[in-house]
Amino acid sequence: MLFETEKLEEIRIQIDLILEKILEYENRYKNQILGVHPNYTESAKNLIHYLALRSFDNAVFQDKLSKIGLPNTSSSESSVLHNLLVYKTIINHLLNNHKTEKTSGFLTKSESKKLIKKHVNALFGKIDRNRNTRILVTQPTLASEDKDFAKNLTALGMDAARINCAHDSEPVWSKIIANTKQANPTCKIFMDLGGPKLRTGKMKPGYKVIHIKPKRNTLGQVIVPAKVWLAPFGMLPPENAEVDAIIPVNKKWLQKTRKGSYVTFLDSRGKKCKITIESKEGYGRWASCSDSAFVTTGTQLTVFLEKKSTSEIHTVHEILPLEEVIFLFEGDTLKLNKAPILGEPTKYDEAGNLIEYPHISCTLPQLFSEVKKGELIYFDDGKIEGIIKEVASDFLLVKITNAKKNGSKLKADKGINLPNSDLGINGLTEKDKEDLKFVAKNADAVNFSFVNSKNDVEDLLNEFKKLNADLSIVLKIETKKAFRNLPSILLKAMENYPIGVMIARGDLAIETGWKNFAVIQEEIIHICEAAHIPDIWATQVLENLAKKGIPTRAEITDAAMSQRVSCAMLNKGIYIEKAVKMLDKILCKMQSIQNKKMAVLPKLEFSKEL
Missing domain, CATH: 2.40.33.10 (PK beta-barrel domain-like)
Incomplete structure (x- = not known):
C-alpha cells in the first residue's frame, strides 16, 4: 500500500472532528446566518465553517495532508466544507472504502469564485481592464478644480475614487464627485468618515518669519537657487507646484514687474539679499534667490522694475506665524x-x-x-x-x-x-453623522473608520435607516479590538449589501505591534476570503512614487503583493498619475503568474545552457 493505513485513519478522524465542529457551529450561530442579506447566506455559512476549522490547531493536520499529496487547507477558505468532503472521499478510497461523501448542500470551489466575483462587482462595479484587482485613488483638493484630473487617472487605471471627509468641505466634495462622474459615469465614489481619531492639539504660534533656503553642496556653494512665490496675501501657487518660500506683497507694484526685475532687502539679521523675477503666473510672480534669508512682516523692499536707476520702496505684507514644533x-x-x-x-x-x-x-x-x-x-x-x-x-x-x-x-x-488601552470610543462621532447625510445622497460607499465591534456596525445601520440610505459599507480595520471582533463585525455588516473590508495598515500596525502586524494582515485576508468579502490593501501603497516621483524597491514588492486582494488603494501625491500607471502595470504583470494566493505557472523562458 502506498500510504500507511494508520496515517490515513488519523487524517480521517481529524476530518470527522472538524465536520462535527462545523455542524456544532452552524447550530450555535444559526441566528447570525439567518440575519444576513440573502446574497450573503452561503457566504455567512462558509465563514462559520472556516471559524470551526480554525478552532483547531491545524498545523499537524496540514502536514499530514501534504505528505499524501493533498493541497493545504490554507488555500481552501472560500469553500471549506466542500474541500473537507473531497479530502474525506479521497481518504475513504485510499482505505479501500469506496464511499463518496455527500455531493450537495455546500459551495464548490467554482461556485465560491462566482460569489466572490459577484460581491466584488457589486462593491466596485464591473471592470473593463486586463486585471482583477481594482485601484482606488484618494482625491486631493485639486480634483475639484481640474476637470481633467479624474479623466487622466481613469485613463491610466483608476477604478474608484476615495474622498476623505476629514479634509475639505461639502462644496469641494461635490465638485470632486461631479468631475469624476463626468470623466467616468460608472466610477464608484467611496467616502471616509473621519471617526474618533485621537490627535495632538494645536501648537502655540511661532515667529512670523519666512526662511529662504537655496540648495547647497557639501562645500556650502549654491547649486539650486530657492524658488520663491511673490503674490498678494492669500494667493497661493498652483497646488502641484514646487515652492521653497511664499512672500505676500502688494499687487499693484508686483504687476509692474517683468522677467529680470529684482528686489533687494536687508533680512532680519541685517544681511543684504536679492530676489530676481523669473516669470509671471496670474497675479503672482515666480522668482529665484541664491541667498539664505530670513524675511519678516514689514521687511523693507527696494524694487528695481526695469533699470537700476528706477526703483520703488515697498514692504512685505503680513506673514503668517510659523507652526511651532x-x-x-x-x-x-x-x-x-x-x-x-x-x-x-x-x-x-x-x-x-x-x-x-x-x-x-x-x-x-x-x-x-x-x-x-x-x-x-x-x-x-x-x-x-x-x-x-x-x-x-x-x-x-x-x-x-x-x-x-x-x-x-x-x-x-x-x-x-494607545495600543494597550481600551478607550471605549464609539465608531461614530457627531461629525460623522452630519457627514453621513451628504455621503448618503452623493456617494456609492461609506468607509467606516475605527469600527471596533458589531455594536458600532449596528449604530451605522441605524443611521442608514434614519436617512433611508442605500450605501455600500467598507469596514476599516485599524485596531486590535476590531481584528479580534472581525467575524462578528462581518456578520452584522452582512445584513447590508454589499460590504467590503479595508486593511488600514497604518494604524493597525501600530495598534497590533510591528512584530504581529504581518501575521494579522494575512489573517484578515484569510477571513475575508472565507466570507467572500472584497478586501482593500491600504496605506503607503507606492507612497514614495506618489509623493517624490521615484519608487523604492520595497514598495514595488508591496504593490505586487496587493494583487492577492480585491483592491489596492493609493493616497494623494503630486506624482499620483505615475503611481496609478505603475500600479496598473504591476497588477497586470503579477496576474500572469499568480491568481490571488495560488501560483500560476506560464511557460518559463530560460537559458537551455544549464
Missing part, C-alpha cells in the same frame, strides 16, 4: 494636557536648566480616565514611541523611548495611538 529625543519627557492648552517646546533658563517640559494637548480628553501607567503610546503614525510614566487627572507624563537620533518633530494634528 516640539523636538523630542529618546529619554525626554513630554506632558500631554487634558485641557486644550496650546502646545510649546521645552523651556530652559539662561543657564540651560529645564524650566518646563514640552507640552501639547489631545483631541479626546476622555482618554485620561482610561489609560494606565506603563502603557505604550505612539505619536505621528508610530514615528515617536513612548511609555506613560505618570497619570494625573489633567495631564499625562510620557517618557520618550524611541525617536530619531537628531530628534523627532511633533506637530499639531498628528495621530496618537
Whole structure:
C-alpha cells in the first residue's frame, strides 16, 4: 500500500472532528446566518465553517495532508466544507472504502469564485481592464478644480475614487464627485468618515518669519537657487507646484514687474539679499534667490522694475506665524494636557536648566480616565514611541523611548495611538453623522473608520435607516479590538449589501505591534476570503512614487503583493498619475503568474545552457 493505513485513519478522524465542529457551529450561530442579506447566506455559512476549522490547531493536520499529496487547507477558505468532503472521499478510497461523501448542500470551489466575483462587482462595479484587482485613488483638493484630473487617472487605471471627509468641505466634495462622474459615469465614489481619531492639539504660534533656503553642496556653494512665490496675501501657487518660500506683497507694484526685475532687502539679521523675477503666473510672480534669508512682516523692499536707476520702496505684507514644533529625543519627557492648552517646546533658563517640559494637548480628553501607567503610546503614525510614566487627572507624563537620533518633530494634528488601552470610543462621532447625510445622497460607499465591534456596525445601520440610505459599507480595520471582533463585525455588516473590508495598515500596525502586524494582515485576508468579502490593501501603497516621483524597491514588492486582494488603494501625491500607471502595470504583470494566493505557472523562458 502506498500510504500507511494508520496515517490515513488519523487524517480521517481529524476530518470527522472538524465536520462535527462545523455542524456544532452552524447550530450555535444559526441566528447570525439567518440575519444576513440573502446574497450573503452561503457566504455567512462558509465563514462559520472556516471559524470551526480554525478552532483547531491545524498545523499537524496540514502536514499530514501534504505528505499524501493533498493541497493545504490554507488555500481552501472560500469553500471549506466542500474541500473537507473531497479530502474525506479521497481518504475513504485510499482505505479501500469506496464511499463518496455527500455531493450537495455546500459551495464548490467554482461556485465560491462566482460569489466572490459577484460581491466584488457589486462593491466596485464591473471592470473593463486586463486585471482583477481594482485601484482606488484618494482625491486631493485639486480634483475639484481640474476637470481633467479624474479623466487622466481613469485613463491610466483608476477604478474608484476615495474622498476623505476629514479634509475639505461639502462644496469641494461635490465638485470632486461631479468631475469624476463626468470623466467616468460608472466610477464608484467611496467616502471616509473621519471617526474618533485621537490627535495632538494645536501648537502655540511661532515667529512670523519666512526662511529662504537655496540648495547647497557639501562645500556650502549654491547649486539650486530657492524658488520663491511673490503674490498678494492669500494667493497661493498652483497646488502641484514646487515652492521653497511664499512672500505676500502688494499687487499693484508686483504687476509692474517683468522677467529680470529684482528686489533687494536687508533680512532680519541685517544681511543684504536679492530676489530676481523669473516669470509671471496670474497675479503672482515666480522668482529665484541664491541667498539664505530670513524675511519678516514689514521687511523693507527696494524694487528695481526695469533699470537700476528706477526703483520703488515697498514692504512685505503680513506673514503668517510659523507652526511651532516640539523636538523630542529618546529619554525626554513630554506632558500631554487634558485641557486644550496650546502646545510649546521645552523651556530652559539662561543657564540651560529645564524650566518646563514640552507640552501639547489631545483631541479626546476622555482618554485620561482610561489609560494606565506603563502603557505604550505612539505619536505621528508610530514615528515617536513612548511609555506613560505618570497619570494625573489633567495631564499625562510620557517618557520618550524611541525617536530619531537628531530628534523627532511633533506637530499639531498628528495621530496618537494607545495600543494597550481600551478607550471605549464609539465608531461614530457627531461629525460623522452630519457627514453621513451628504455621503448618503452623493456617494456609492461609506468607509467606516475605527469600527471596533458589531455594536458600532449596528449604530451605522441605524443611521442608514434614519436617512433611508442605500450605501455600500467598507469596514476599516485599524485596531486590535476590531481584528479580534472581525467575524462578528462581518456578520452584522452582512445584513447590508454589499460590504467590503479595508486593511488600514497604518494604524493597525501600530495598534497590533510591528512584530504581529504581518501575521494579522494575512489573517484578515484569510477571513475575508472565507466570507467572500472584497478586501482593500491600504496605506503607503507606492507612497514614495506618489509623493517624490521615484519608487523604492520595497514598495514595488508591496504593490505586487496587493494583487492577492480585491483592491489596492493609493493616497494623494503630486506624482499620483505615475503611481496609478505603475500600479496598473504591476497588477497586470503579477496576474500572469499568480491568481490571488495560488501560483500560476506560464511557460518559463530560460537559458537551455544549464
